[in-house]
Every structure is written in structure tokens, then in C-alpha cells.
Amino acid sequence: MQMDAVDQRIIALLVADARSSYAEIGARVSLSAPAVKRRVDRLRADGVIKGFTAVIEPAAVGWTTEAFVELFCTGRTTPAQITVATRRHPEVVGAYTVSGQADALVHLRAADIGHLEQALERLRAEPFVTSTRSMVVLSRLVETPTAVPL
Amino acid sequence: MQMDAVDQRIIALLVADARSSYAEIGARVSLSAPAVKRRVDRLRADGVIKGFTAVIEPAAVGWTTEAFVELFCTGRTTPAQITVATRRHPEVVGAYTVSGQADALVHLRAADIGHLEQALERLRAEPFVTSTRSMVVLSRLVETPTAVPL
DNA sequence: GCTGAAAGAATAATCTC
DNA sequence: GAGATTATTCTTTCAGC
Numbered sequence: 001m002q003m004d005a006v007d008q009r010i011i012a013l014l015v016a017d018a019r020s021s022y023a024e025i026g027a028r029v030s031l032s033a034p035a036v037k038r039r040v041d042r043l044r045a046d047g048v049i050k051g052f053t054a055v056i057e058p059a060a061v062g063w064t065t066e067a068f069v070e071l072f073c074t075g076r077t078t079p080a081q082i083t084v085a086t087r088r089h090p091e092v093v094g095a096y097t098v099s100g101q102a103d104a105l106v107h108l109r110a111a112d113i114g115h116l117e118q119a120l121e122r123l124r125a126e127p128f129v130t131s132t133r134s135m136v137v138l139s140r141l142v143e144t145p146t147a148v149p150l
Numbered sequence: 151m152q153m154d155a156v157d158q159r160i161i162a163l164l165v166a167d168a169r170s171s172y173a174e175i176g177a178r179v180s181l182s183a184p185a186v187k188r189r190v191d192r193l194r195a196d197g198v199i200k201g202f203t204a205v206i207e208p209a210a211v212g213w214t215t216e217a218f219v220e221l222f223c224t225g226r227t228t229p230a231q232i233t234v235a236t237r238r239h240p241e242v243v244g245a246y247t248v249s250g251q252a253d254a255l256v257h258l259r260a261a262d263i264g265h266l267e268q269a270l271e272r273l274r275a276e277p278f279v280t281s282t283r284s285m286v287v288l289s290r291l292v293e294t295p296t297a298v299p300l
Numbered sequence: 301g302c303t304g305a306a307a308g309a310a311t312a313a314t315c316t317c
Numbered sequence: 318g319a320g321a322t323t324a325t326t327c328t329t330t331c332a333g334c
Contacts, residue, residue, distance in 0.1 A: 181320075181321095182320065182321055182322080184320080184321075184322085185319075185320050185321075188319080188320085189319095
């Protein structure tokens with residue numbers, strides 16, 4: 001799975017606009033449309049490009065409240081357990097095991113504060129969670145899709 | 151800017167695959183391709199759909215290290231100042247003002263630990279930062295694009 | 301990697317409810 | 318206002334080179 005500079009430019013262009021045509025990308029990287037398609041197909045098969053998605057304004061679909069929650073867990077908790085547990089909660093949009101005092105960091109999105117509180121209670125009820133520390137998001141300052149080094 | 155159930159289904163389909171055709175989406179929501187396009191155009195104009203992007207595996211493009219950093223700032227720091235400062239650092243992929251002990255939470259991606267340390271030093275050098283608390287990501291357990299309530 | 305051709309998609313104009 | 322249909326142009330995709 002070796003990538004050259006052209007692959008990186010193609011990726012950067014698709015990150016900027018996932019709906020641009022192969023011909024349009026080809027014009028920018030000096031390749032024909034079929035050549036671009038074959039590269040994109042290969043990048044998808046290799047798992048470099050995991051998919052294409054629409055970027056939505058969460059507030060517009062009724063998701064107005066967001067929080068990051070540090071999870072402190074019992075000694076024998078595995079990442080797999082945390083994965084399974086957090087995936088059960090639809091409010092979880094991100095979850096990471098981390099170094100430091102906490103064991104995991106969970107990113108939640110909820111309709112409002114009441115909903116967030118509910119989701120947090122459900123998370124805290126997971127048997128391996130000993131305590132939590134929450135940061136409610138006041139404003140989103142920066143949020144970029146995975147940037148690609150040029 | 152009112153959205154009906156069909157708009158929500160269109161959004162969900164585009165979040166799942168931003169490159170699916172209007173005809174394909176139309177088949178699933180019982181509309182013609184032009185009707186779908188008009189709705190998508192309106193949703194984009196209204197800012198509900200902010201764009202379309204490729205989802206990249208960060209490790210595949212050389213971004214193997216990730217961290218969340220809590221920022222503690224001097225009393226008179228504004229969100230705008232934090233926005234400007236964090237945007238200067240290409241390693242910043244997310245930044246939020248938060249409630250709790252910290253003033254802001256910053257999401258960083260770097261090539262490796264050395265690069266992360268560099269980025270962190272640069273962040274800490276910002277005049278309004280009094281101290282930081284870092285969580286290095288050990289593993290990404292969950293990371294979903296903005297889900298749309300069905 | 302390119303070109304060329306067939307099938308399919310995007311888009312604008314027009315018409316109907 | 319919102320959707321369907323039609324017609325043109327552009328894209329995708331699969332050959333063969």
C-alpha cells in the first residue's frame with residue numbers, strides 16, 4: 001500500500017469536496033478521469049479512504065448540546081468493553097482510550113441539556129465506570145475534516 | 151428553514167454515502183432525481199449540509215498520534231482569541247470552549263509523539279495559555295459522522 | 301497510463317398538480 | 318410551492334491499446 005504525491009492530492013481534493021467528478025480532479029492532477037477513478041478505487045480498497053459523507057450542522061438536525069466526558073474505569077476494564085458499551089448509546093459520536101488520569105474520553109451529542117443529562121446517567125450506569133468528569137461544549141471554534149498533508 | 155421527514159432521510163443517506171446519485175436517493179425516498187437535487191441545493195443553501203467530504207484513515211496519511219488538550223487561560227481570554235490562535239496550528243483538528251475547570255478543549259493530530267510534543271509546545275507558548283492538561287489518544291474506539299435522527 | 305464508446309447521472313427548462 | 322418529465326450535457330465505467 002504505497003501512496004505517491006498524486007494520491008495525496010486526490011485525497012485532499014476529495015476531502016475538500018467529496019462530490020467533485022473524476023474529470024475535475026483529473027484536471028487538477030493532470031490525469032484522465034479513468035486513471036483517477038482507478039486510484040480512488042484502490043485507495044478505498046486499501047482503507048485509506050474509508051468513505052464519503054455529508055458534513056451536517058448538528059444544530060440543524062436538532063442536536064444543540066455537546067459534551068466531552070472523561071471516564072474513570074475499574075482496573076480490569078478493556079478497550080473492547082468500552083467500545084461495546086459506548087456504541088450502545090446513540091449520543092456517543094466519539095470515544096477514545098487515553099493516557100493520563102482518565103481511562104477514556106467520550107464525545108456526546110444530545111438534543112438539549114436534559115437529553116445530555118439522561119445520556120450521561122446511562123453512561124455512568126455502565127458497570128465498569130467508577131466516575132466521570134464532564135466538559136459541556138459552550139462553542140465549537142474549530143472542526144476540520146481529516147486534513148491531508150500536501 | 152423547515153425540514154420535513156424526507157429531508158432528514160435524504161441527509162441520512164448522504165451522511166452514509168455522499169457520492170450516491172440523486173436518482174438512487176430518489177428511489178429510496180420516492181422522489182425523482184431533480185426533486186432530490188432541489189432539496190439538497192436548498193439544504194446546502196440553508197447551511198444544514200455544510201459540505202461533502204472523504205473520510206480518511208489518519209494513519210494512512212502519516213498522522214499516527216492524536217491528543218486532546220485542555221487549555222487553561224488567563225481571565226480575559228475570548229473565544230475569538232482561542233479560535234485565531236488554534237487555527238494557526240495545522241495540528242489542531244478541533245477546538246471547543248467548555249464549561250468546567252478548563253476553558254477550552256483542543257483536539258490535535260500529529261505525525262508522531264515528537265511532532266505532538268512540538269505542537270503542544272507551540273500551543274503552550276500562546277500568551278493567553280496559563281497551563282494545559284493533555285490526554286494522548288491510545289486508541290480510537292468510536293468515531294461517527296454526525297448522525298441524523300430518523 | 302490513455303482513448304473511445306455505451307450507459308447512466310446531472311442539470312436546466314418546461315409543464316402539471 | 319413542490320414535484321414530474323423531457324432533453325442536453327457531462328460523468329462514469331468498461332473495453333482495448
